[in-house]
Amino acid sequence: MKKILLIAFMFFLSISSNAHVTLASWSIEGYSQTNSLRGVNIVTAPGVAREFRIMFNLMKDQAVIFNSFKYEIEHTSLNGTRTRIPGASYLSYDWKNSYSFNSLFSFTLPADKTEGEIRLVLISYEGSQKMDAPTGGSYSLNYKQPPVTPVNREGYFYRVTETGMVYINMDGKARHIQDANTLHGVFKNDTDSYISNITQSTFDGFYPANKIGTPIGPNTRLVKELNSGWIFYQEDGVLRHITSPAAADKYKFDLNKAQKMRGTDGYTYGGSFQ
16 A cells, blocks of 8 residues: 655755855656645655655855755654665755756665655855855645656766766666766766766666666767768767757757768767667
């Protein structure tokens, strides 16, 4: 029998008295959002762990310089017992010039957490100093009953917070993008909007050894073949056709970065991106 899990997310923004940071918007991927910012009911199934991806946008005034944010997930049972959920993430970010900050991260709700409350705590730091005056409120979403289908991570990006290593789920496996030039030369620039930050333990739970693919190295680029007008993902000597804008968006390929080439002699063809 399914139980009802009441989830309330509490964002605490630790800020100085003359600084202003607001949570402009946030959502949990895969669920409908309303204008209500009050209690949330989500149906959970005992024995089934649940993965969530939280996306949010923060806004600040001109005076604030926040150097990093710490994310903590805490579960409170019906009897008041508090436990830390494995997989809570930590993200360092040098937020100085931009007024807006967008990001997302993943966490897994353990299978035995079928009732109670979950809090997401966001703490800001200026340099190494934790700000003194926490403010915030209870933010929540209204949910439909969650789908029973397994999570399809194809096209997901993850950053392991302990190492900074970035992976893309491609062809069902996690592939490490080995250098920043490849990341920014092939994929979209707004990485904070699609790279989900997770801890090593969470990543290892998602991807056992047989789900780790070959790394994506520096000999990777996007190319546009001028005779056909087709755009390919080129990795070493293999060309993979990107069949549509939807396919490009799924894998966050930036088609504007495609380099021009004429003819495909000397290359082999791999499976296309649908």
